[in-house]
Amino acid sequence: MRIERHRVDEARVVEAGEDFVNRIGRQVHSYSRAGLMTTTEWQLIADSFLDYLGALSTTRPDLDSAEAKAVLKDAAEAAAGAVSFAAYHPVDSFHVFLDYPNFGMSYDPEYGEDRDPRHRVTAREWLDAFCLAIVADRVSPHGEAFCWARQLMPDEPVTPALELVDGFSAHFFEEGDFPTPAEPQPGLRALRALTDGDREAFDAALLALLQDGPHGTGPASLLPLVPIALAARAYRTHGWTPAVDTDYLPHALVTGFETPGPRVHGLGRDPRPDAVARLAAGPVDVDRPSPARPLAPDSEARFERRTAEAVTPKEGEPLDAWELTAALRYQTYLLAARASQSADATDAQLANLQLGSRLGAAVFRAALAEPGTEAEVTIDGRRLRLAARRDRDFGPVFWETALSYALITGSPEDLDPLVLAGPTIAAEDRTPFAPYRTALHDHLRGADPLPATERALKELERTRDQGFLPPPVVLFSQLVRGDETSFNLALLDALEAHRDHHSVADRATDFGAALSLDVLALACHARRSRGWAVHVRSPYLPPRLLAAAGAGAV
Template structure:
């Protein structure tokens, strides 16, 4: 059967959509400037994300978009932040991070005698607890935030005078076990879960209330009763009040969505009811359609816009690079200026790359110069202190004083290596292999293990252990706000797996595209091209491997040049 969604006030939809990326960023920073972000503010932030997600669902009812995925993730983290604040502040340290506005806040443990008790409300209302739990279910974050949910549930008075409180107990029974008298969750058998849900049901007087209908559907999931679940979910959706002036978030009822998600992820059930109230992406946590077969060559388009490059700015950048590669003999900051030139040359290449599907002669010159600058920096760093080093850039031989400082930090080594791999110039690669990523400074970034794995691979040391560590750390770094390095792509190179490399290449480019399709990231220079992926693709082509992915992210002219080297 089909259940149509109710109408939502158009003004509210427009307000939710308009300038959301800037608005949510301004909101979280405004809260942080006003002092400690408490449970109340985290809940309000979550509600803003949910209103925007509801507005997005009017354009894309199944919500299978990178934007929707990012918004749901942060709606969950903000709602869980409210629960975590109530559970731990000020007794324990914790951290809340939102990827979409790239904002986080850390909370330190405070001495109870000096803590501001007015900032800590340990009691969470059942309905707000349920909303946060439903979001955690949709995002598969129950395990991550389970302890905070458990502690705030324990602080909630039994019964609490709300039918929602019985529903809270039912969810706790299903997800954690009926354990109000214990300090930590204990596993529960299916029979114990059913018995606890039945107890919660018996305490609800209104058998037609939303809580009772939801508990019946939850019991059906626990009992593996598909027919009872389908009828219960349909009844729950049909009982929703239709209010035309409702907020856009009302288009995405969290309770039916969470129940549908539980049923799908536990038993593989797809809702039998046909309705936009249950977007497929939210029910499945953006489950990809799956690649049983790929038709090669595969295509990955670049949806981000061409970036503007004002002639005056372009001329200024070019001039500053030229000055850096042709320093005056008495310039005490010559090496620092050369390092800055590598960053400027990178930016010029990225912006120019955004404007064309293939590289131009100008962009090829950008790459050659960037590769030479990067190699020069590390030749300078490897030289004996007190000596002078001659390097060749743009056909000119220039002397620089031997310098090992922050000019050759791990990030700059990473950039220099990428350019050397893209151009394929062996003499540019050699000093990078000799220096390594941490020759001048320690690396505490999320890319540290990946850089070690790259270095091991190119210096002919068994890269497998470092690659395994990089894969593990890349998984831990998810949600850090940074795009993950293409460790899986490097792993296929290490294994000599050409077919797996092409599949990983397709995944890496799609992940890059999706990451930079969110919020205001399309205007980021990094959106135009992933230098890490391009570097590995050029290296693989130089090894004789076929590259079966076509994309503006992989300029064909560069791949053809790699084939000929």
């Protein structure tokens, strides 16, 4: 059966989608400057995200895009932020973070203060937030807040919304008894059918919910949260696809943005059979939608000049290793800008890579030198001296960047000091990336990398939850396990993840959008150290660099 969506105000659709990146940023920062952000502000932010998501669905009803996924996540986080404020403030601490505008707020207990009844959530607000949490798969991290907020909810007459609140609480948390009114509403019937595993009853209840008719003139009304959440729960727990054909139930929201492929019951869809066939048939193309980001001529000249100054010693004095860290950043800016304009590596990019590799190695030769001594390095064919120095700027992040350069160029001379130094020679690594860097170091120094690799794999979700693009841990794990086919599958995934991350909001303008140094470094390392073929073709993997790695060239 087909159910068409209702018509909404076209002007409001245009308004919701127009310049959303900047508008949502202004909105959240305006609220943060105006004082304490309460349930009201977080709900208004969630409403803005929902309106934008509804506007996106008018041109792509399935909502299967990286942009929609990021918007949904922040809509759920903002709505959960309202619930958390009602549940915890001012008696406990909590934190709300939105990836899309890169904005967060932490709340500390205010001892002696009582909860303000004006900041409780209503049944309708709780229900909308919980449905968003179901669809965005965020029930687990926010479950306690929802339970507390329900207990603190003001006494209200029994309404359909309140019945559903208690129904969801019973279904997910076993909180209280399942409501049993004389004439249960379709939402309750659907929840009961889910609990009992009765698909026929569920399909009938979901159809009744949709036939009752979502309504409204705003774009958010195109996404009825209760039916979507119920359909998502049914699909993800029982594998039930909606029996009704309608754009009110966007495929991506129901399936959790599953990739195509045969379904493995209880585990979602397994993309491997399809991807293996694609890779076996020939190179798989991964496009790079990021726009060209050339540097202004004066900026390009300034970066080149400052690099030259950093590697030119004053008469009778050694170079300063700290200045070389800045020079490597300049080369990275130049490399990224030039990579964005070309699908293959140019001579200028090769020069950036080779100089960057030398700069990174030089910094760690200085870090390894005994205090009070000097290290000798060769840069641009010149033998130079560096004073021994260790600085926090030589820490794990810089080590990883320097290592990527060395693995791309394949220079043993540049790789040696990085392996000897390790990622924490100058500073401790307390980030979620630490196990990945340890695994890289273990692999390159000949130690067993698998224990650190397993820890890095466990950190992946934590990294995603904090809004970062995770390191290519899965790709690395296939490299160290010696599985060429799985390496290519993971390479495809890693490049698509990089592309999708930089297609959200205004991230396409990030200087790192055109190239993932980490992924490129592992691809070159696999070619050079194992002789593996790369079956992914992409501007993210300049063919000239892969060919050089395959030939063992620097």
